[in-house]
Amino acid sequence: EMKYLKSIYFIFLLSIFMGQNTEAQDWANLNKYQNENATLQPLTPEQKRIVFMGDSITEFWSIINPDFFKGKPYVNRGISGQTTPQMLIRFRPDVIALKPDVVVLLAGINDIAGNTGPSTVEMIFDNIVSMAELAKANHIKLILCSVLPAFDFPWSSGKQPAEKVASLNKMIQKYADANGILYLDYYSVIVNDQKGLNSAYSEDGVHPNKTGYELMNPLVEKAIAKVLSSK
Numbered sequence: 001e002m003k004y005l006k007s008i009y010f011i012f013l014l015s016i017f018m019g020q021n022t023e024a025q026d027w028a029n030l031n032k033y034q035n036e037n038a039t040l041q042p043l044t045p046e047q048k049r050i051v052f053m054g055d056s057i058t059e060f061w062s063i064i065n066p067d068f069f070k071g072k073p074y075v076n077r078g079i080s081g082q083t084t085p086q087m088l089i090r091f092r093p094d095v096i097a098l099k100p101d102v103v104v105l106l107a108g109i110n111d112i113a114g115n116t117g118p119s120t121v122e123m124i125f126d127n128i129v130s131m132a133e134l135a136k137a138n139h140i141k142l143i144l145c146s147v148l149p150a151f152d153f154p155w156s157s158g159k160q161p162a163e164k165v166a167s168l169n170k171m172i173q174k175y176a177d178a179n180g181i182l183y184l185d186y187y188s189v190i191v192n193d194q195k196g197l198n199s200a201y202s203e204d205g206v207h208p209n210k211t212g213y214e215l216m217n218p219l220v221e222k223a224i225a226k227v228l229s230s231k
Contacts, residue, residue: 028089029079037093040075047073048101048228053087053094053131055110056080057148057207065213075100083116084108084127091131096138102227103135104184104220106145109206112164113156121168128172132181141227143220144176146187150206151196162195184223186216 043049050073052058058078062069069076077094079086084107095103110116111124128144135142146169150161169187176183190212192198197205201212208216 028086049073050102051075051095051100052104054078054106055082068217083111084124088127102141104143108147112161113153125171143182143184143223145184149191149197151194154204182227
């Protein structure tokens with residue numbers, strides 16, 4: 001009986017600890033854009049809202065290349081360090097609730113880096129597909145972006161991401177083609193011969209610099225125009 005009581009006590013302590021832990025942790029960072037989402041200005045009928053969903057590569061776009069977003073109905077919902085399961089959780093409040101015409105999804109590199117634990121390319125792909133299905137169910141047009149190349153991660157060395165990025169991109173492209181979704185290929189214009197990020201376009205081998213973003217700007221503009229004009 002003593003053993004039984006001990007285990008009940010342990011479960012009780014564990015539940016208190018877990019309760020405190022979940023209360024304190026906003027794992028998907030739903031709070032980050034809560035105020036901006038609530039105060040987002042309504043658009044005029046001819047404007048089409050475009051939400052950019054992603055990680056630091058998306059978030060820093062507005063910081064390093066702010067002119068690209070200025071005066072356009074573009075909404076940046078990138079969060080640095082995020083993985084696809086975190087984005088999947090915030091896809092409703094940060095994308096669907098904003099009623100965009102188009103969502104530009106660029107995700108997966110942090111999963112490969114293991115930011116929220118180990119994950120296979122299949123696991124990453126599954127989350128991307130789930131976001132694609134959510135977009136479709138809510139009549140939001142989707143642009144699926146290739147993951148940018150990376151030879152190594154400064155913060156998580158030795159993960160050998162190059163081949164994983166290449167195979168994930170193949171899966172994304174195949175899925176996009178099979179489902180009539182526009183696949184936006186940043187990868188082939190920004191990759192070097194080691195399957196890493198060309199040093200002309202990045203300082204750390206993972207994040208684009210201003211020149212990198214300036215290369216991506218017209219590609220995404222063209223993709224947005226294309227999906228908006230398609231019925």
